[in-house]
Amino acid sequence: MPLSINEVKKLLRAKEYKLTPQRQIIMQVFLDIGDQHLSAEDVYQIVKQKHPDIGLATVYRTLDLLSDLEVLRKMDFGDGRSRFELNTAGTHQHHHLICLECGAVEGFDDDLLDGLEQVIAAKSKFKIVDHQLKFYGYCQACRKQEAHD
Amino acid sequence: MPLSINEVKKLLRAKEYKLTPQRQIIMQVFLDIGDQHLSAEDVYQIVKQKHPDIGLATVYRTLDLLSDLEVLRKMDFGDGRSRFELNTAGTHQHHHLICLECGAVEGFDDDLLDGLEQVIAAKSKFKIVDHQLKFYGYCQACRKQEAHD
DNA sequence: TTTGCATTGATATTAATTGCCATTTGCGTT
DNA sequence: AACGCAAATGGCAATTAATATCAATGCAAA
Ligand SMILES: [Zn+2]
Ligand SMILES: [Zn+2]
Ligand SMILES: [Zn+2]
Ligand SMILES: [Zn+2]
Numbered sequence: 001m002p003l004s005i006n007e008v009k010k011l012l013r014a015k016e017y018k019l020t021p022q023r024q025i026i027m028q029v030f031l032d033i034g035d036q037h038l039s040a041e042d043v044y045q046i047v048k049q050k051h052p053d054i055g056l057a058t059v060y061r062t063l064d065l066l067s068d069l070e071v072l073r074k075m076d077f078g079d080g081r082s083r084f085e086l087n088t089a090g091t092h093q094h095h096h097l098i099c100l101e102c103g104a105v106e107g108f109d110d111d112l113l114d115g116l117e118q119v120i121a122a123k124s125k126f127k128i129v130d131h132q133l134k135f136y137g138y139c140q141a142c143r144k145q146e147a148h149d
Numbered sequence: 150m151p152l153s154i155n156e157v158k159k160l161l162r163a164k165e166y167k168l169t170p171q172r173q174i175i176m177q178v179f180l181d182i183g184d185q186h187l188s189a190e191d192v193y194q195i196v197k198q199k200h201p202d203i204g205l206a207t208v209y210r211t212l213d214l215l216s217d218l219e220v221l222r223k224m225d226f227g228d229g230r231s232r233f234e235l236n237t238a239g240t241h242q243h244h245h246l247i248c249l250e251c252g253a254v255e256g257f258d259d260d261l262l263d264g265l266e267q268v269i270a271a272k273s274k275f276k277i278v279d280h281q282l283k284f285y286g287y288c289q290a291c292r293k294q295e296a297h298d
Numbered sequence: 299t300t301t302g303c304a305t306t307g308a309t310a311t312t313a314a315t316t317g318c319c320a321t322t323t324g325c326g327t328t
Numbered sequence: 329a330a331c332g333c334a335a336a337t338g339g340c341a342a343t344t345a346a347t348a349t350c351a352a353t354g355c356a357a358a
Contacts, residue, residue, distance in 0.1 A: 021323095136280065167305080
């Protein structure tokens with residue numbers, strides 16, 4: 001659970017990576033922005049405001065690197081681009097509600113599935129290490145505007 | 150639950166669509182091939198063997214059309230392309246195991262989540278209409294070759 | 299047969315991501 | 329402080345899935 005840049009630095013060092021200024025800048029975006037799901041382009045636009053000389057390729061590389069370190073979590077909500085968020089709670093407890101109307105994504109943490117992995121593992125030959133649960137529906141704003149009930 | 154071409158024809162007719170030869174050929178791939186998850190390119194390659202004059206665009210269009218009719222189900226397993234499968238059992242009961250080593254995908258049907266939607270809906274402001282559950286791990290073949298236990 | 303309209307197939311286009319490579323940077327060693 | 333070198337960067341080309349475009353085709357009704 002990396003809460004600070006220093007903890008990220010330790011994780012990088014442990015795998016012989018450096019905490020470059022660019023990596024620090026990109027990491028800071030996620031530490032600042034809170035509970036949001038950003039695409040690579042999102043991050044690029046935010047970062048460019050204060051650091052116009054950063055490259056898009058570096059953003060992609062850094063997001064992948066931080067995902068490998070499990071500092072970030074790479075997700076796909078079906079809109080054709082990957083999205084990234086801070087991996088604070090363990091992956092297992094974090095799930096998503098996705099609005100079919102406007103695409104809004106809301107995260108929530110719950111461990112209701114923890115027992116389920118063993119049940120599934122017993123029925124199959126898989127060694128399960130992770131899971132991902134997404135709910136699709138209509139958010140409150142869209143429910144008010146259209147008749148989705 | 151469309152088991153036959155005729156049932157698909159009815160569903161198409163109900164929405165003013167025709168069962169063209171191309172659509173029938175593409176649909177037949179899924180009826181023949183059983184429990185697999187095919188990309189548009191996969192379908193295109195299979196279909197081209199006996200019908201070399203079919204176009205890739207038509208494959209894409211037909212897969213989208215059949216997904217709209219809920220004859221097929223469009224899925225994403227994180228390998229950068231959409232995959233399609235017969236939508237026999239309801240979507241709600243169909244889930245997937247994905248091998249992190251070789252990418253193999255295994256489907257299984259289970260209704261263990263049916264009660265969960267209400268629990269989540271109660272905690273959030275979403276009107277939930279669907280969900281998707283994926284498990285990640287290592288398939289039997291990969292477990293034998295590498296030490297993943 | 300003629301007209302209208304959905305469908306098709308070839309091709310161009312879009313958009314996210316990755317690959318490539320010359321240049322720069324961080325950092326340990328002199 | 330200057331050096332050497334691998335790692336990292338930035339700009340841009342290349343790739344790739346998917347979509348858009350559009351002329352040609354085919355079917356169905358009049
Ligand atoms: Zn919404
Ligand atoms: Zn989230
Ligand atoms: Zn495997
Ligand atoms: Zn399946």
